Amino acid sequence: MARLCEEFTLCGLHSGDAVRGVGSAGPDRVIVTYKDRTVTVYKVSDQRPLGSWTVKQTQKITCPAIYNSQTGEYVVVHDNKVLRIWKDEDVNLEKTFKATLAADVHQIHTLPDTEPLVLFERGVVRQLDALLSAPQQEIESVLSEDEVIRWSDTLLEAGNPVLLFVTEKDGTFHLYAQKLNPNVQHKFKLCSGEAIGCPLSFVLSLEQEGTTLMCLYSSGCIYKMQLSLNRNSAEKEQVLPQSLLLKLPSCADSLDHAxxxxxxxxxxxxxxxxHSLQCxxxxxxxxxxxRFQTLQAWKEFPEGSCGQLWCYSGKLFVPHGKVLTVIPFTCETSSLAAVLGKLKPPNAAEVKTVSTVVSWRAMLHDEQSPELQETVTHTPDKSEPKRNLRSRKSQVVRTQSQPVSLDQFLTEIETxxxxxxxxxxxxxxxNLQKHNAQLIVAQIATNLVSRCKTQVKFYPQKVLVQLLxxxxxxxxxxxxxVAVALDKADYFLLQLSLQQFPDIPEAVTCACxxxxxxxSDSDLEKVIVDLGNVASYIELDQSPSKAEEKMQIVENGFSPVLLEEDSCDVPAGKQTHNPSESDVKLTCPVGLKKAALLNEILLSSYxxxxxLPHLKDLSVPQVVLFLQYMQYLYVKYCETVNTELPGERNPTVNQVLDWISLLLDAHFTVLVMSTEARGLLTHLHKFIRSQVKFYSELSKIEGSLQKLHQLKPQKSDGLYSIEVIELF
Structure with a gap:
């Protein structure tokens, strides 16, 4: 079976036909060539551009850019004849390598670990290296007059590249196969006419029988043509035999682009x-x-598409409307029953429950215990050999200590x-075994949670913690x-869930x-919470002696006194500070247990x-409290040299800053209008401004040191000299 997964947008477009080509540029990277003047490399998983290059306004890209994996270079053609070659670190395309060729280029093709091939408009194929050694070499013409290339692609045959392209002249289509080693070109004629329509799209397929060309015609039929490329000499033109592979549901009008x-x-x-006659x-x-001539999955584009489709690394790239969409897909081996929808799900009564019960009978007689076994009360078997009284008593004692089965335990959960x-x-x-342990634990947890939802008074907190x-x-x-833990306000279970579940949705994270x-901190006093190393950097700062000591210390450019905009020029002895501001800064606004819980939120994936939409549901007091705690963490980071807090499960400074930005984005208007948040925002503004000034001064010193490093040492004429260096 095959299915289309959830799509996402890679980039926006001016129009649906704004893309000239999409090519692979390495793992998780594609290179998109636009029809105007731009080439952009995107990281697909992050949906962000890694680099973009543009030709001059008087120039126009006429060939999709390709990535040469052998050299790590990009190659593009603009104005039909001008080659540009550059790398990721190149910024200005005008300063990169340039070569003007003697003929117009149709397309450049590349294969893994092979030299790129250049296909000219008149049907000649050259390797890129050979062209760069002599860009103005004469390019002859292979095609006849008015014969135009409609499609081209490459493949490897016995380790040697072969370039295939289809041409059209007066409604007649031909397929050319160009080999370079040895230099042989084959020519085939493709069938066309009113009966089957006009060829619209071609694709190569490597099968066990050899190379196959598939062609989609305007009539909605897909034909399959077997290619014979093992001849070493060019023969007369042949007509490719074709067989019908698939007939698509077609409307009254024939297809015009596909x-x-x-x-x-x-x-x-x-x-x-x-995808259907009713569509x-x-x-x-x-x-x-x-194989079974059946439709597996489909997705409609009401805004229209331009018939462009690419596939790389299990993802389909489709420009439609004003976006370039990426659609991941999966294909599995199909069976006839599954394709026809007749595959029956396994019967629960026929499938034995997975259990890991020890069979004492099998152990006593060295029998092989079955992998899936249901434990029932022991009943004598007629075929069972007679044993003496001593052995039977021993067996009864061991049977009594026999562990319960999964079925028995699930029954016990109900009542x-x-x-x-x-x-x-x-x-x-x-007694769990590794191969089925996860399924058993998930089944137990599901049954326990189901009973918790139906019976309000039932809540086995200890059992759920053990499962986690x-x-x-x-x-x-x-x-x-997690929903049950939220309903019961089980903070320890929520903390464990945030620690161990990497797939918690953002809505649930905001609910936590x-x-x-x-x-309140008083309600958390009797609650068990994993504190981690929170006490090592919160309790010390709450000591009065430590607070007074830290007021006199300046570490890593940070001063507890909030500097005004022009206070850098004021002598240290004349600076004054507001004791209330210092106290707010040096005191954690939450207790130890709440700090440990909030740290799990900061460490969660999102x-x-x-x-952002779920953060807007927080009230103003909640937002202010969370901002105060993150401000406290940020101050702690600035006081340390390595910007790390002790312990393993502590948020990084980047995570703290990201969450501060998220909260400010979600509640900016409310915070600005709120009176209770005014002092906090002022405090954050002054603190960040002092940090910006500090790093600005560091940048000046860095620039001065780099300038001094570049100066050549001067020779001293005397035995003694004095040099004065001024840093601005």
């Missing part, structure tokens, strides 16, 4: 054709199974007490666990943050786009 790509041995992607939107992306469930869980966990401490759960396996900010 694209086809091969995803794997049995799946193809089609863009620009309807009113022609521009849709669909995945078809060519048992907390103590009984805790006792049996310890027995079950001690196995480190086999995730939010996806049991999403209701609201609970942590709402609880996406800014999804987190």
């Amino acid at each position: 694209a086809v790509l091969v995803l794997d041995g049995t799946h193809i992607a089609v863009l620009g054709a309807p 009113t939107v022609k521009d849709s992306l669909s995945i078809w199974n060519t 048992g007490t907390n103590e009984k469930i805790d006792e049996q869980l310890q027995q079950l966990l001690s 401490q196995t480190r086999m759960l995730s939010y996806s396996l049991c999403p209701d666990l 943050l609201k609970v942590f900010l709402s609880v 996406s800014e786009a999804f987190l």
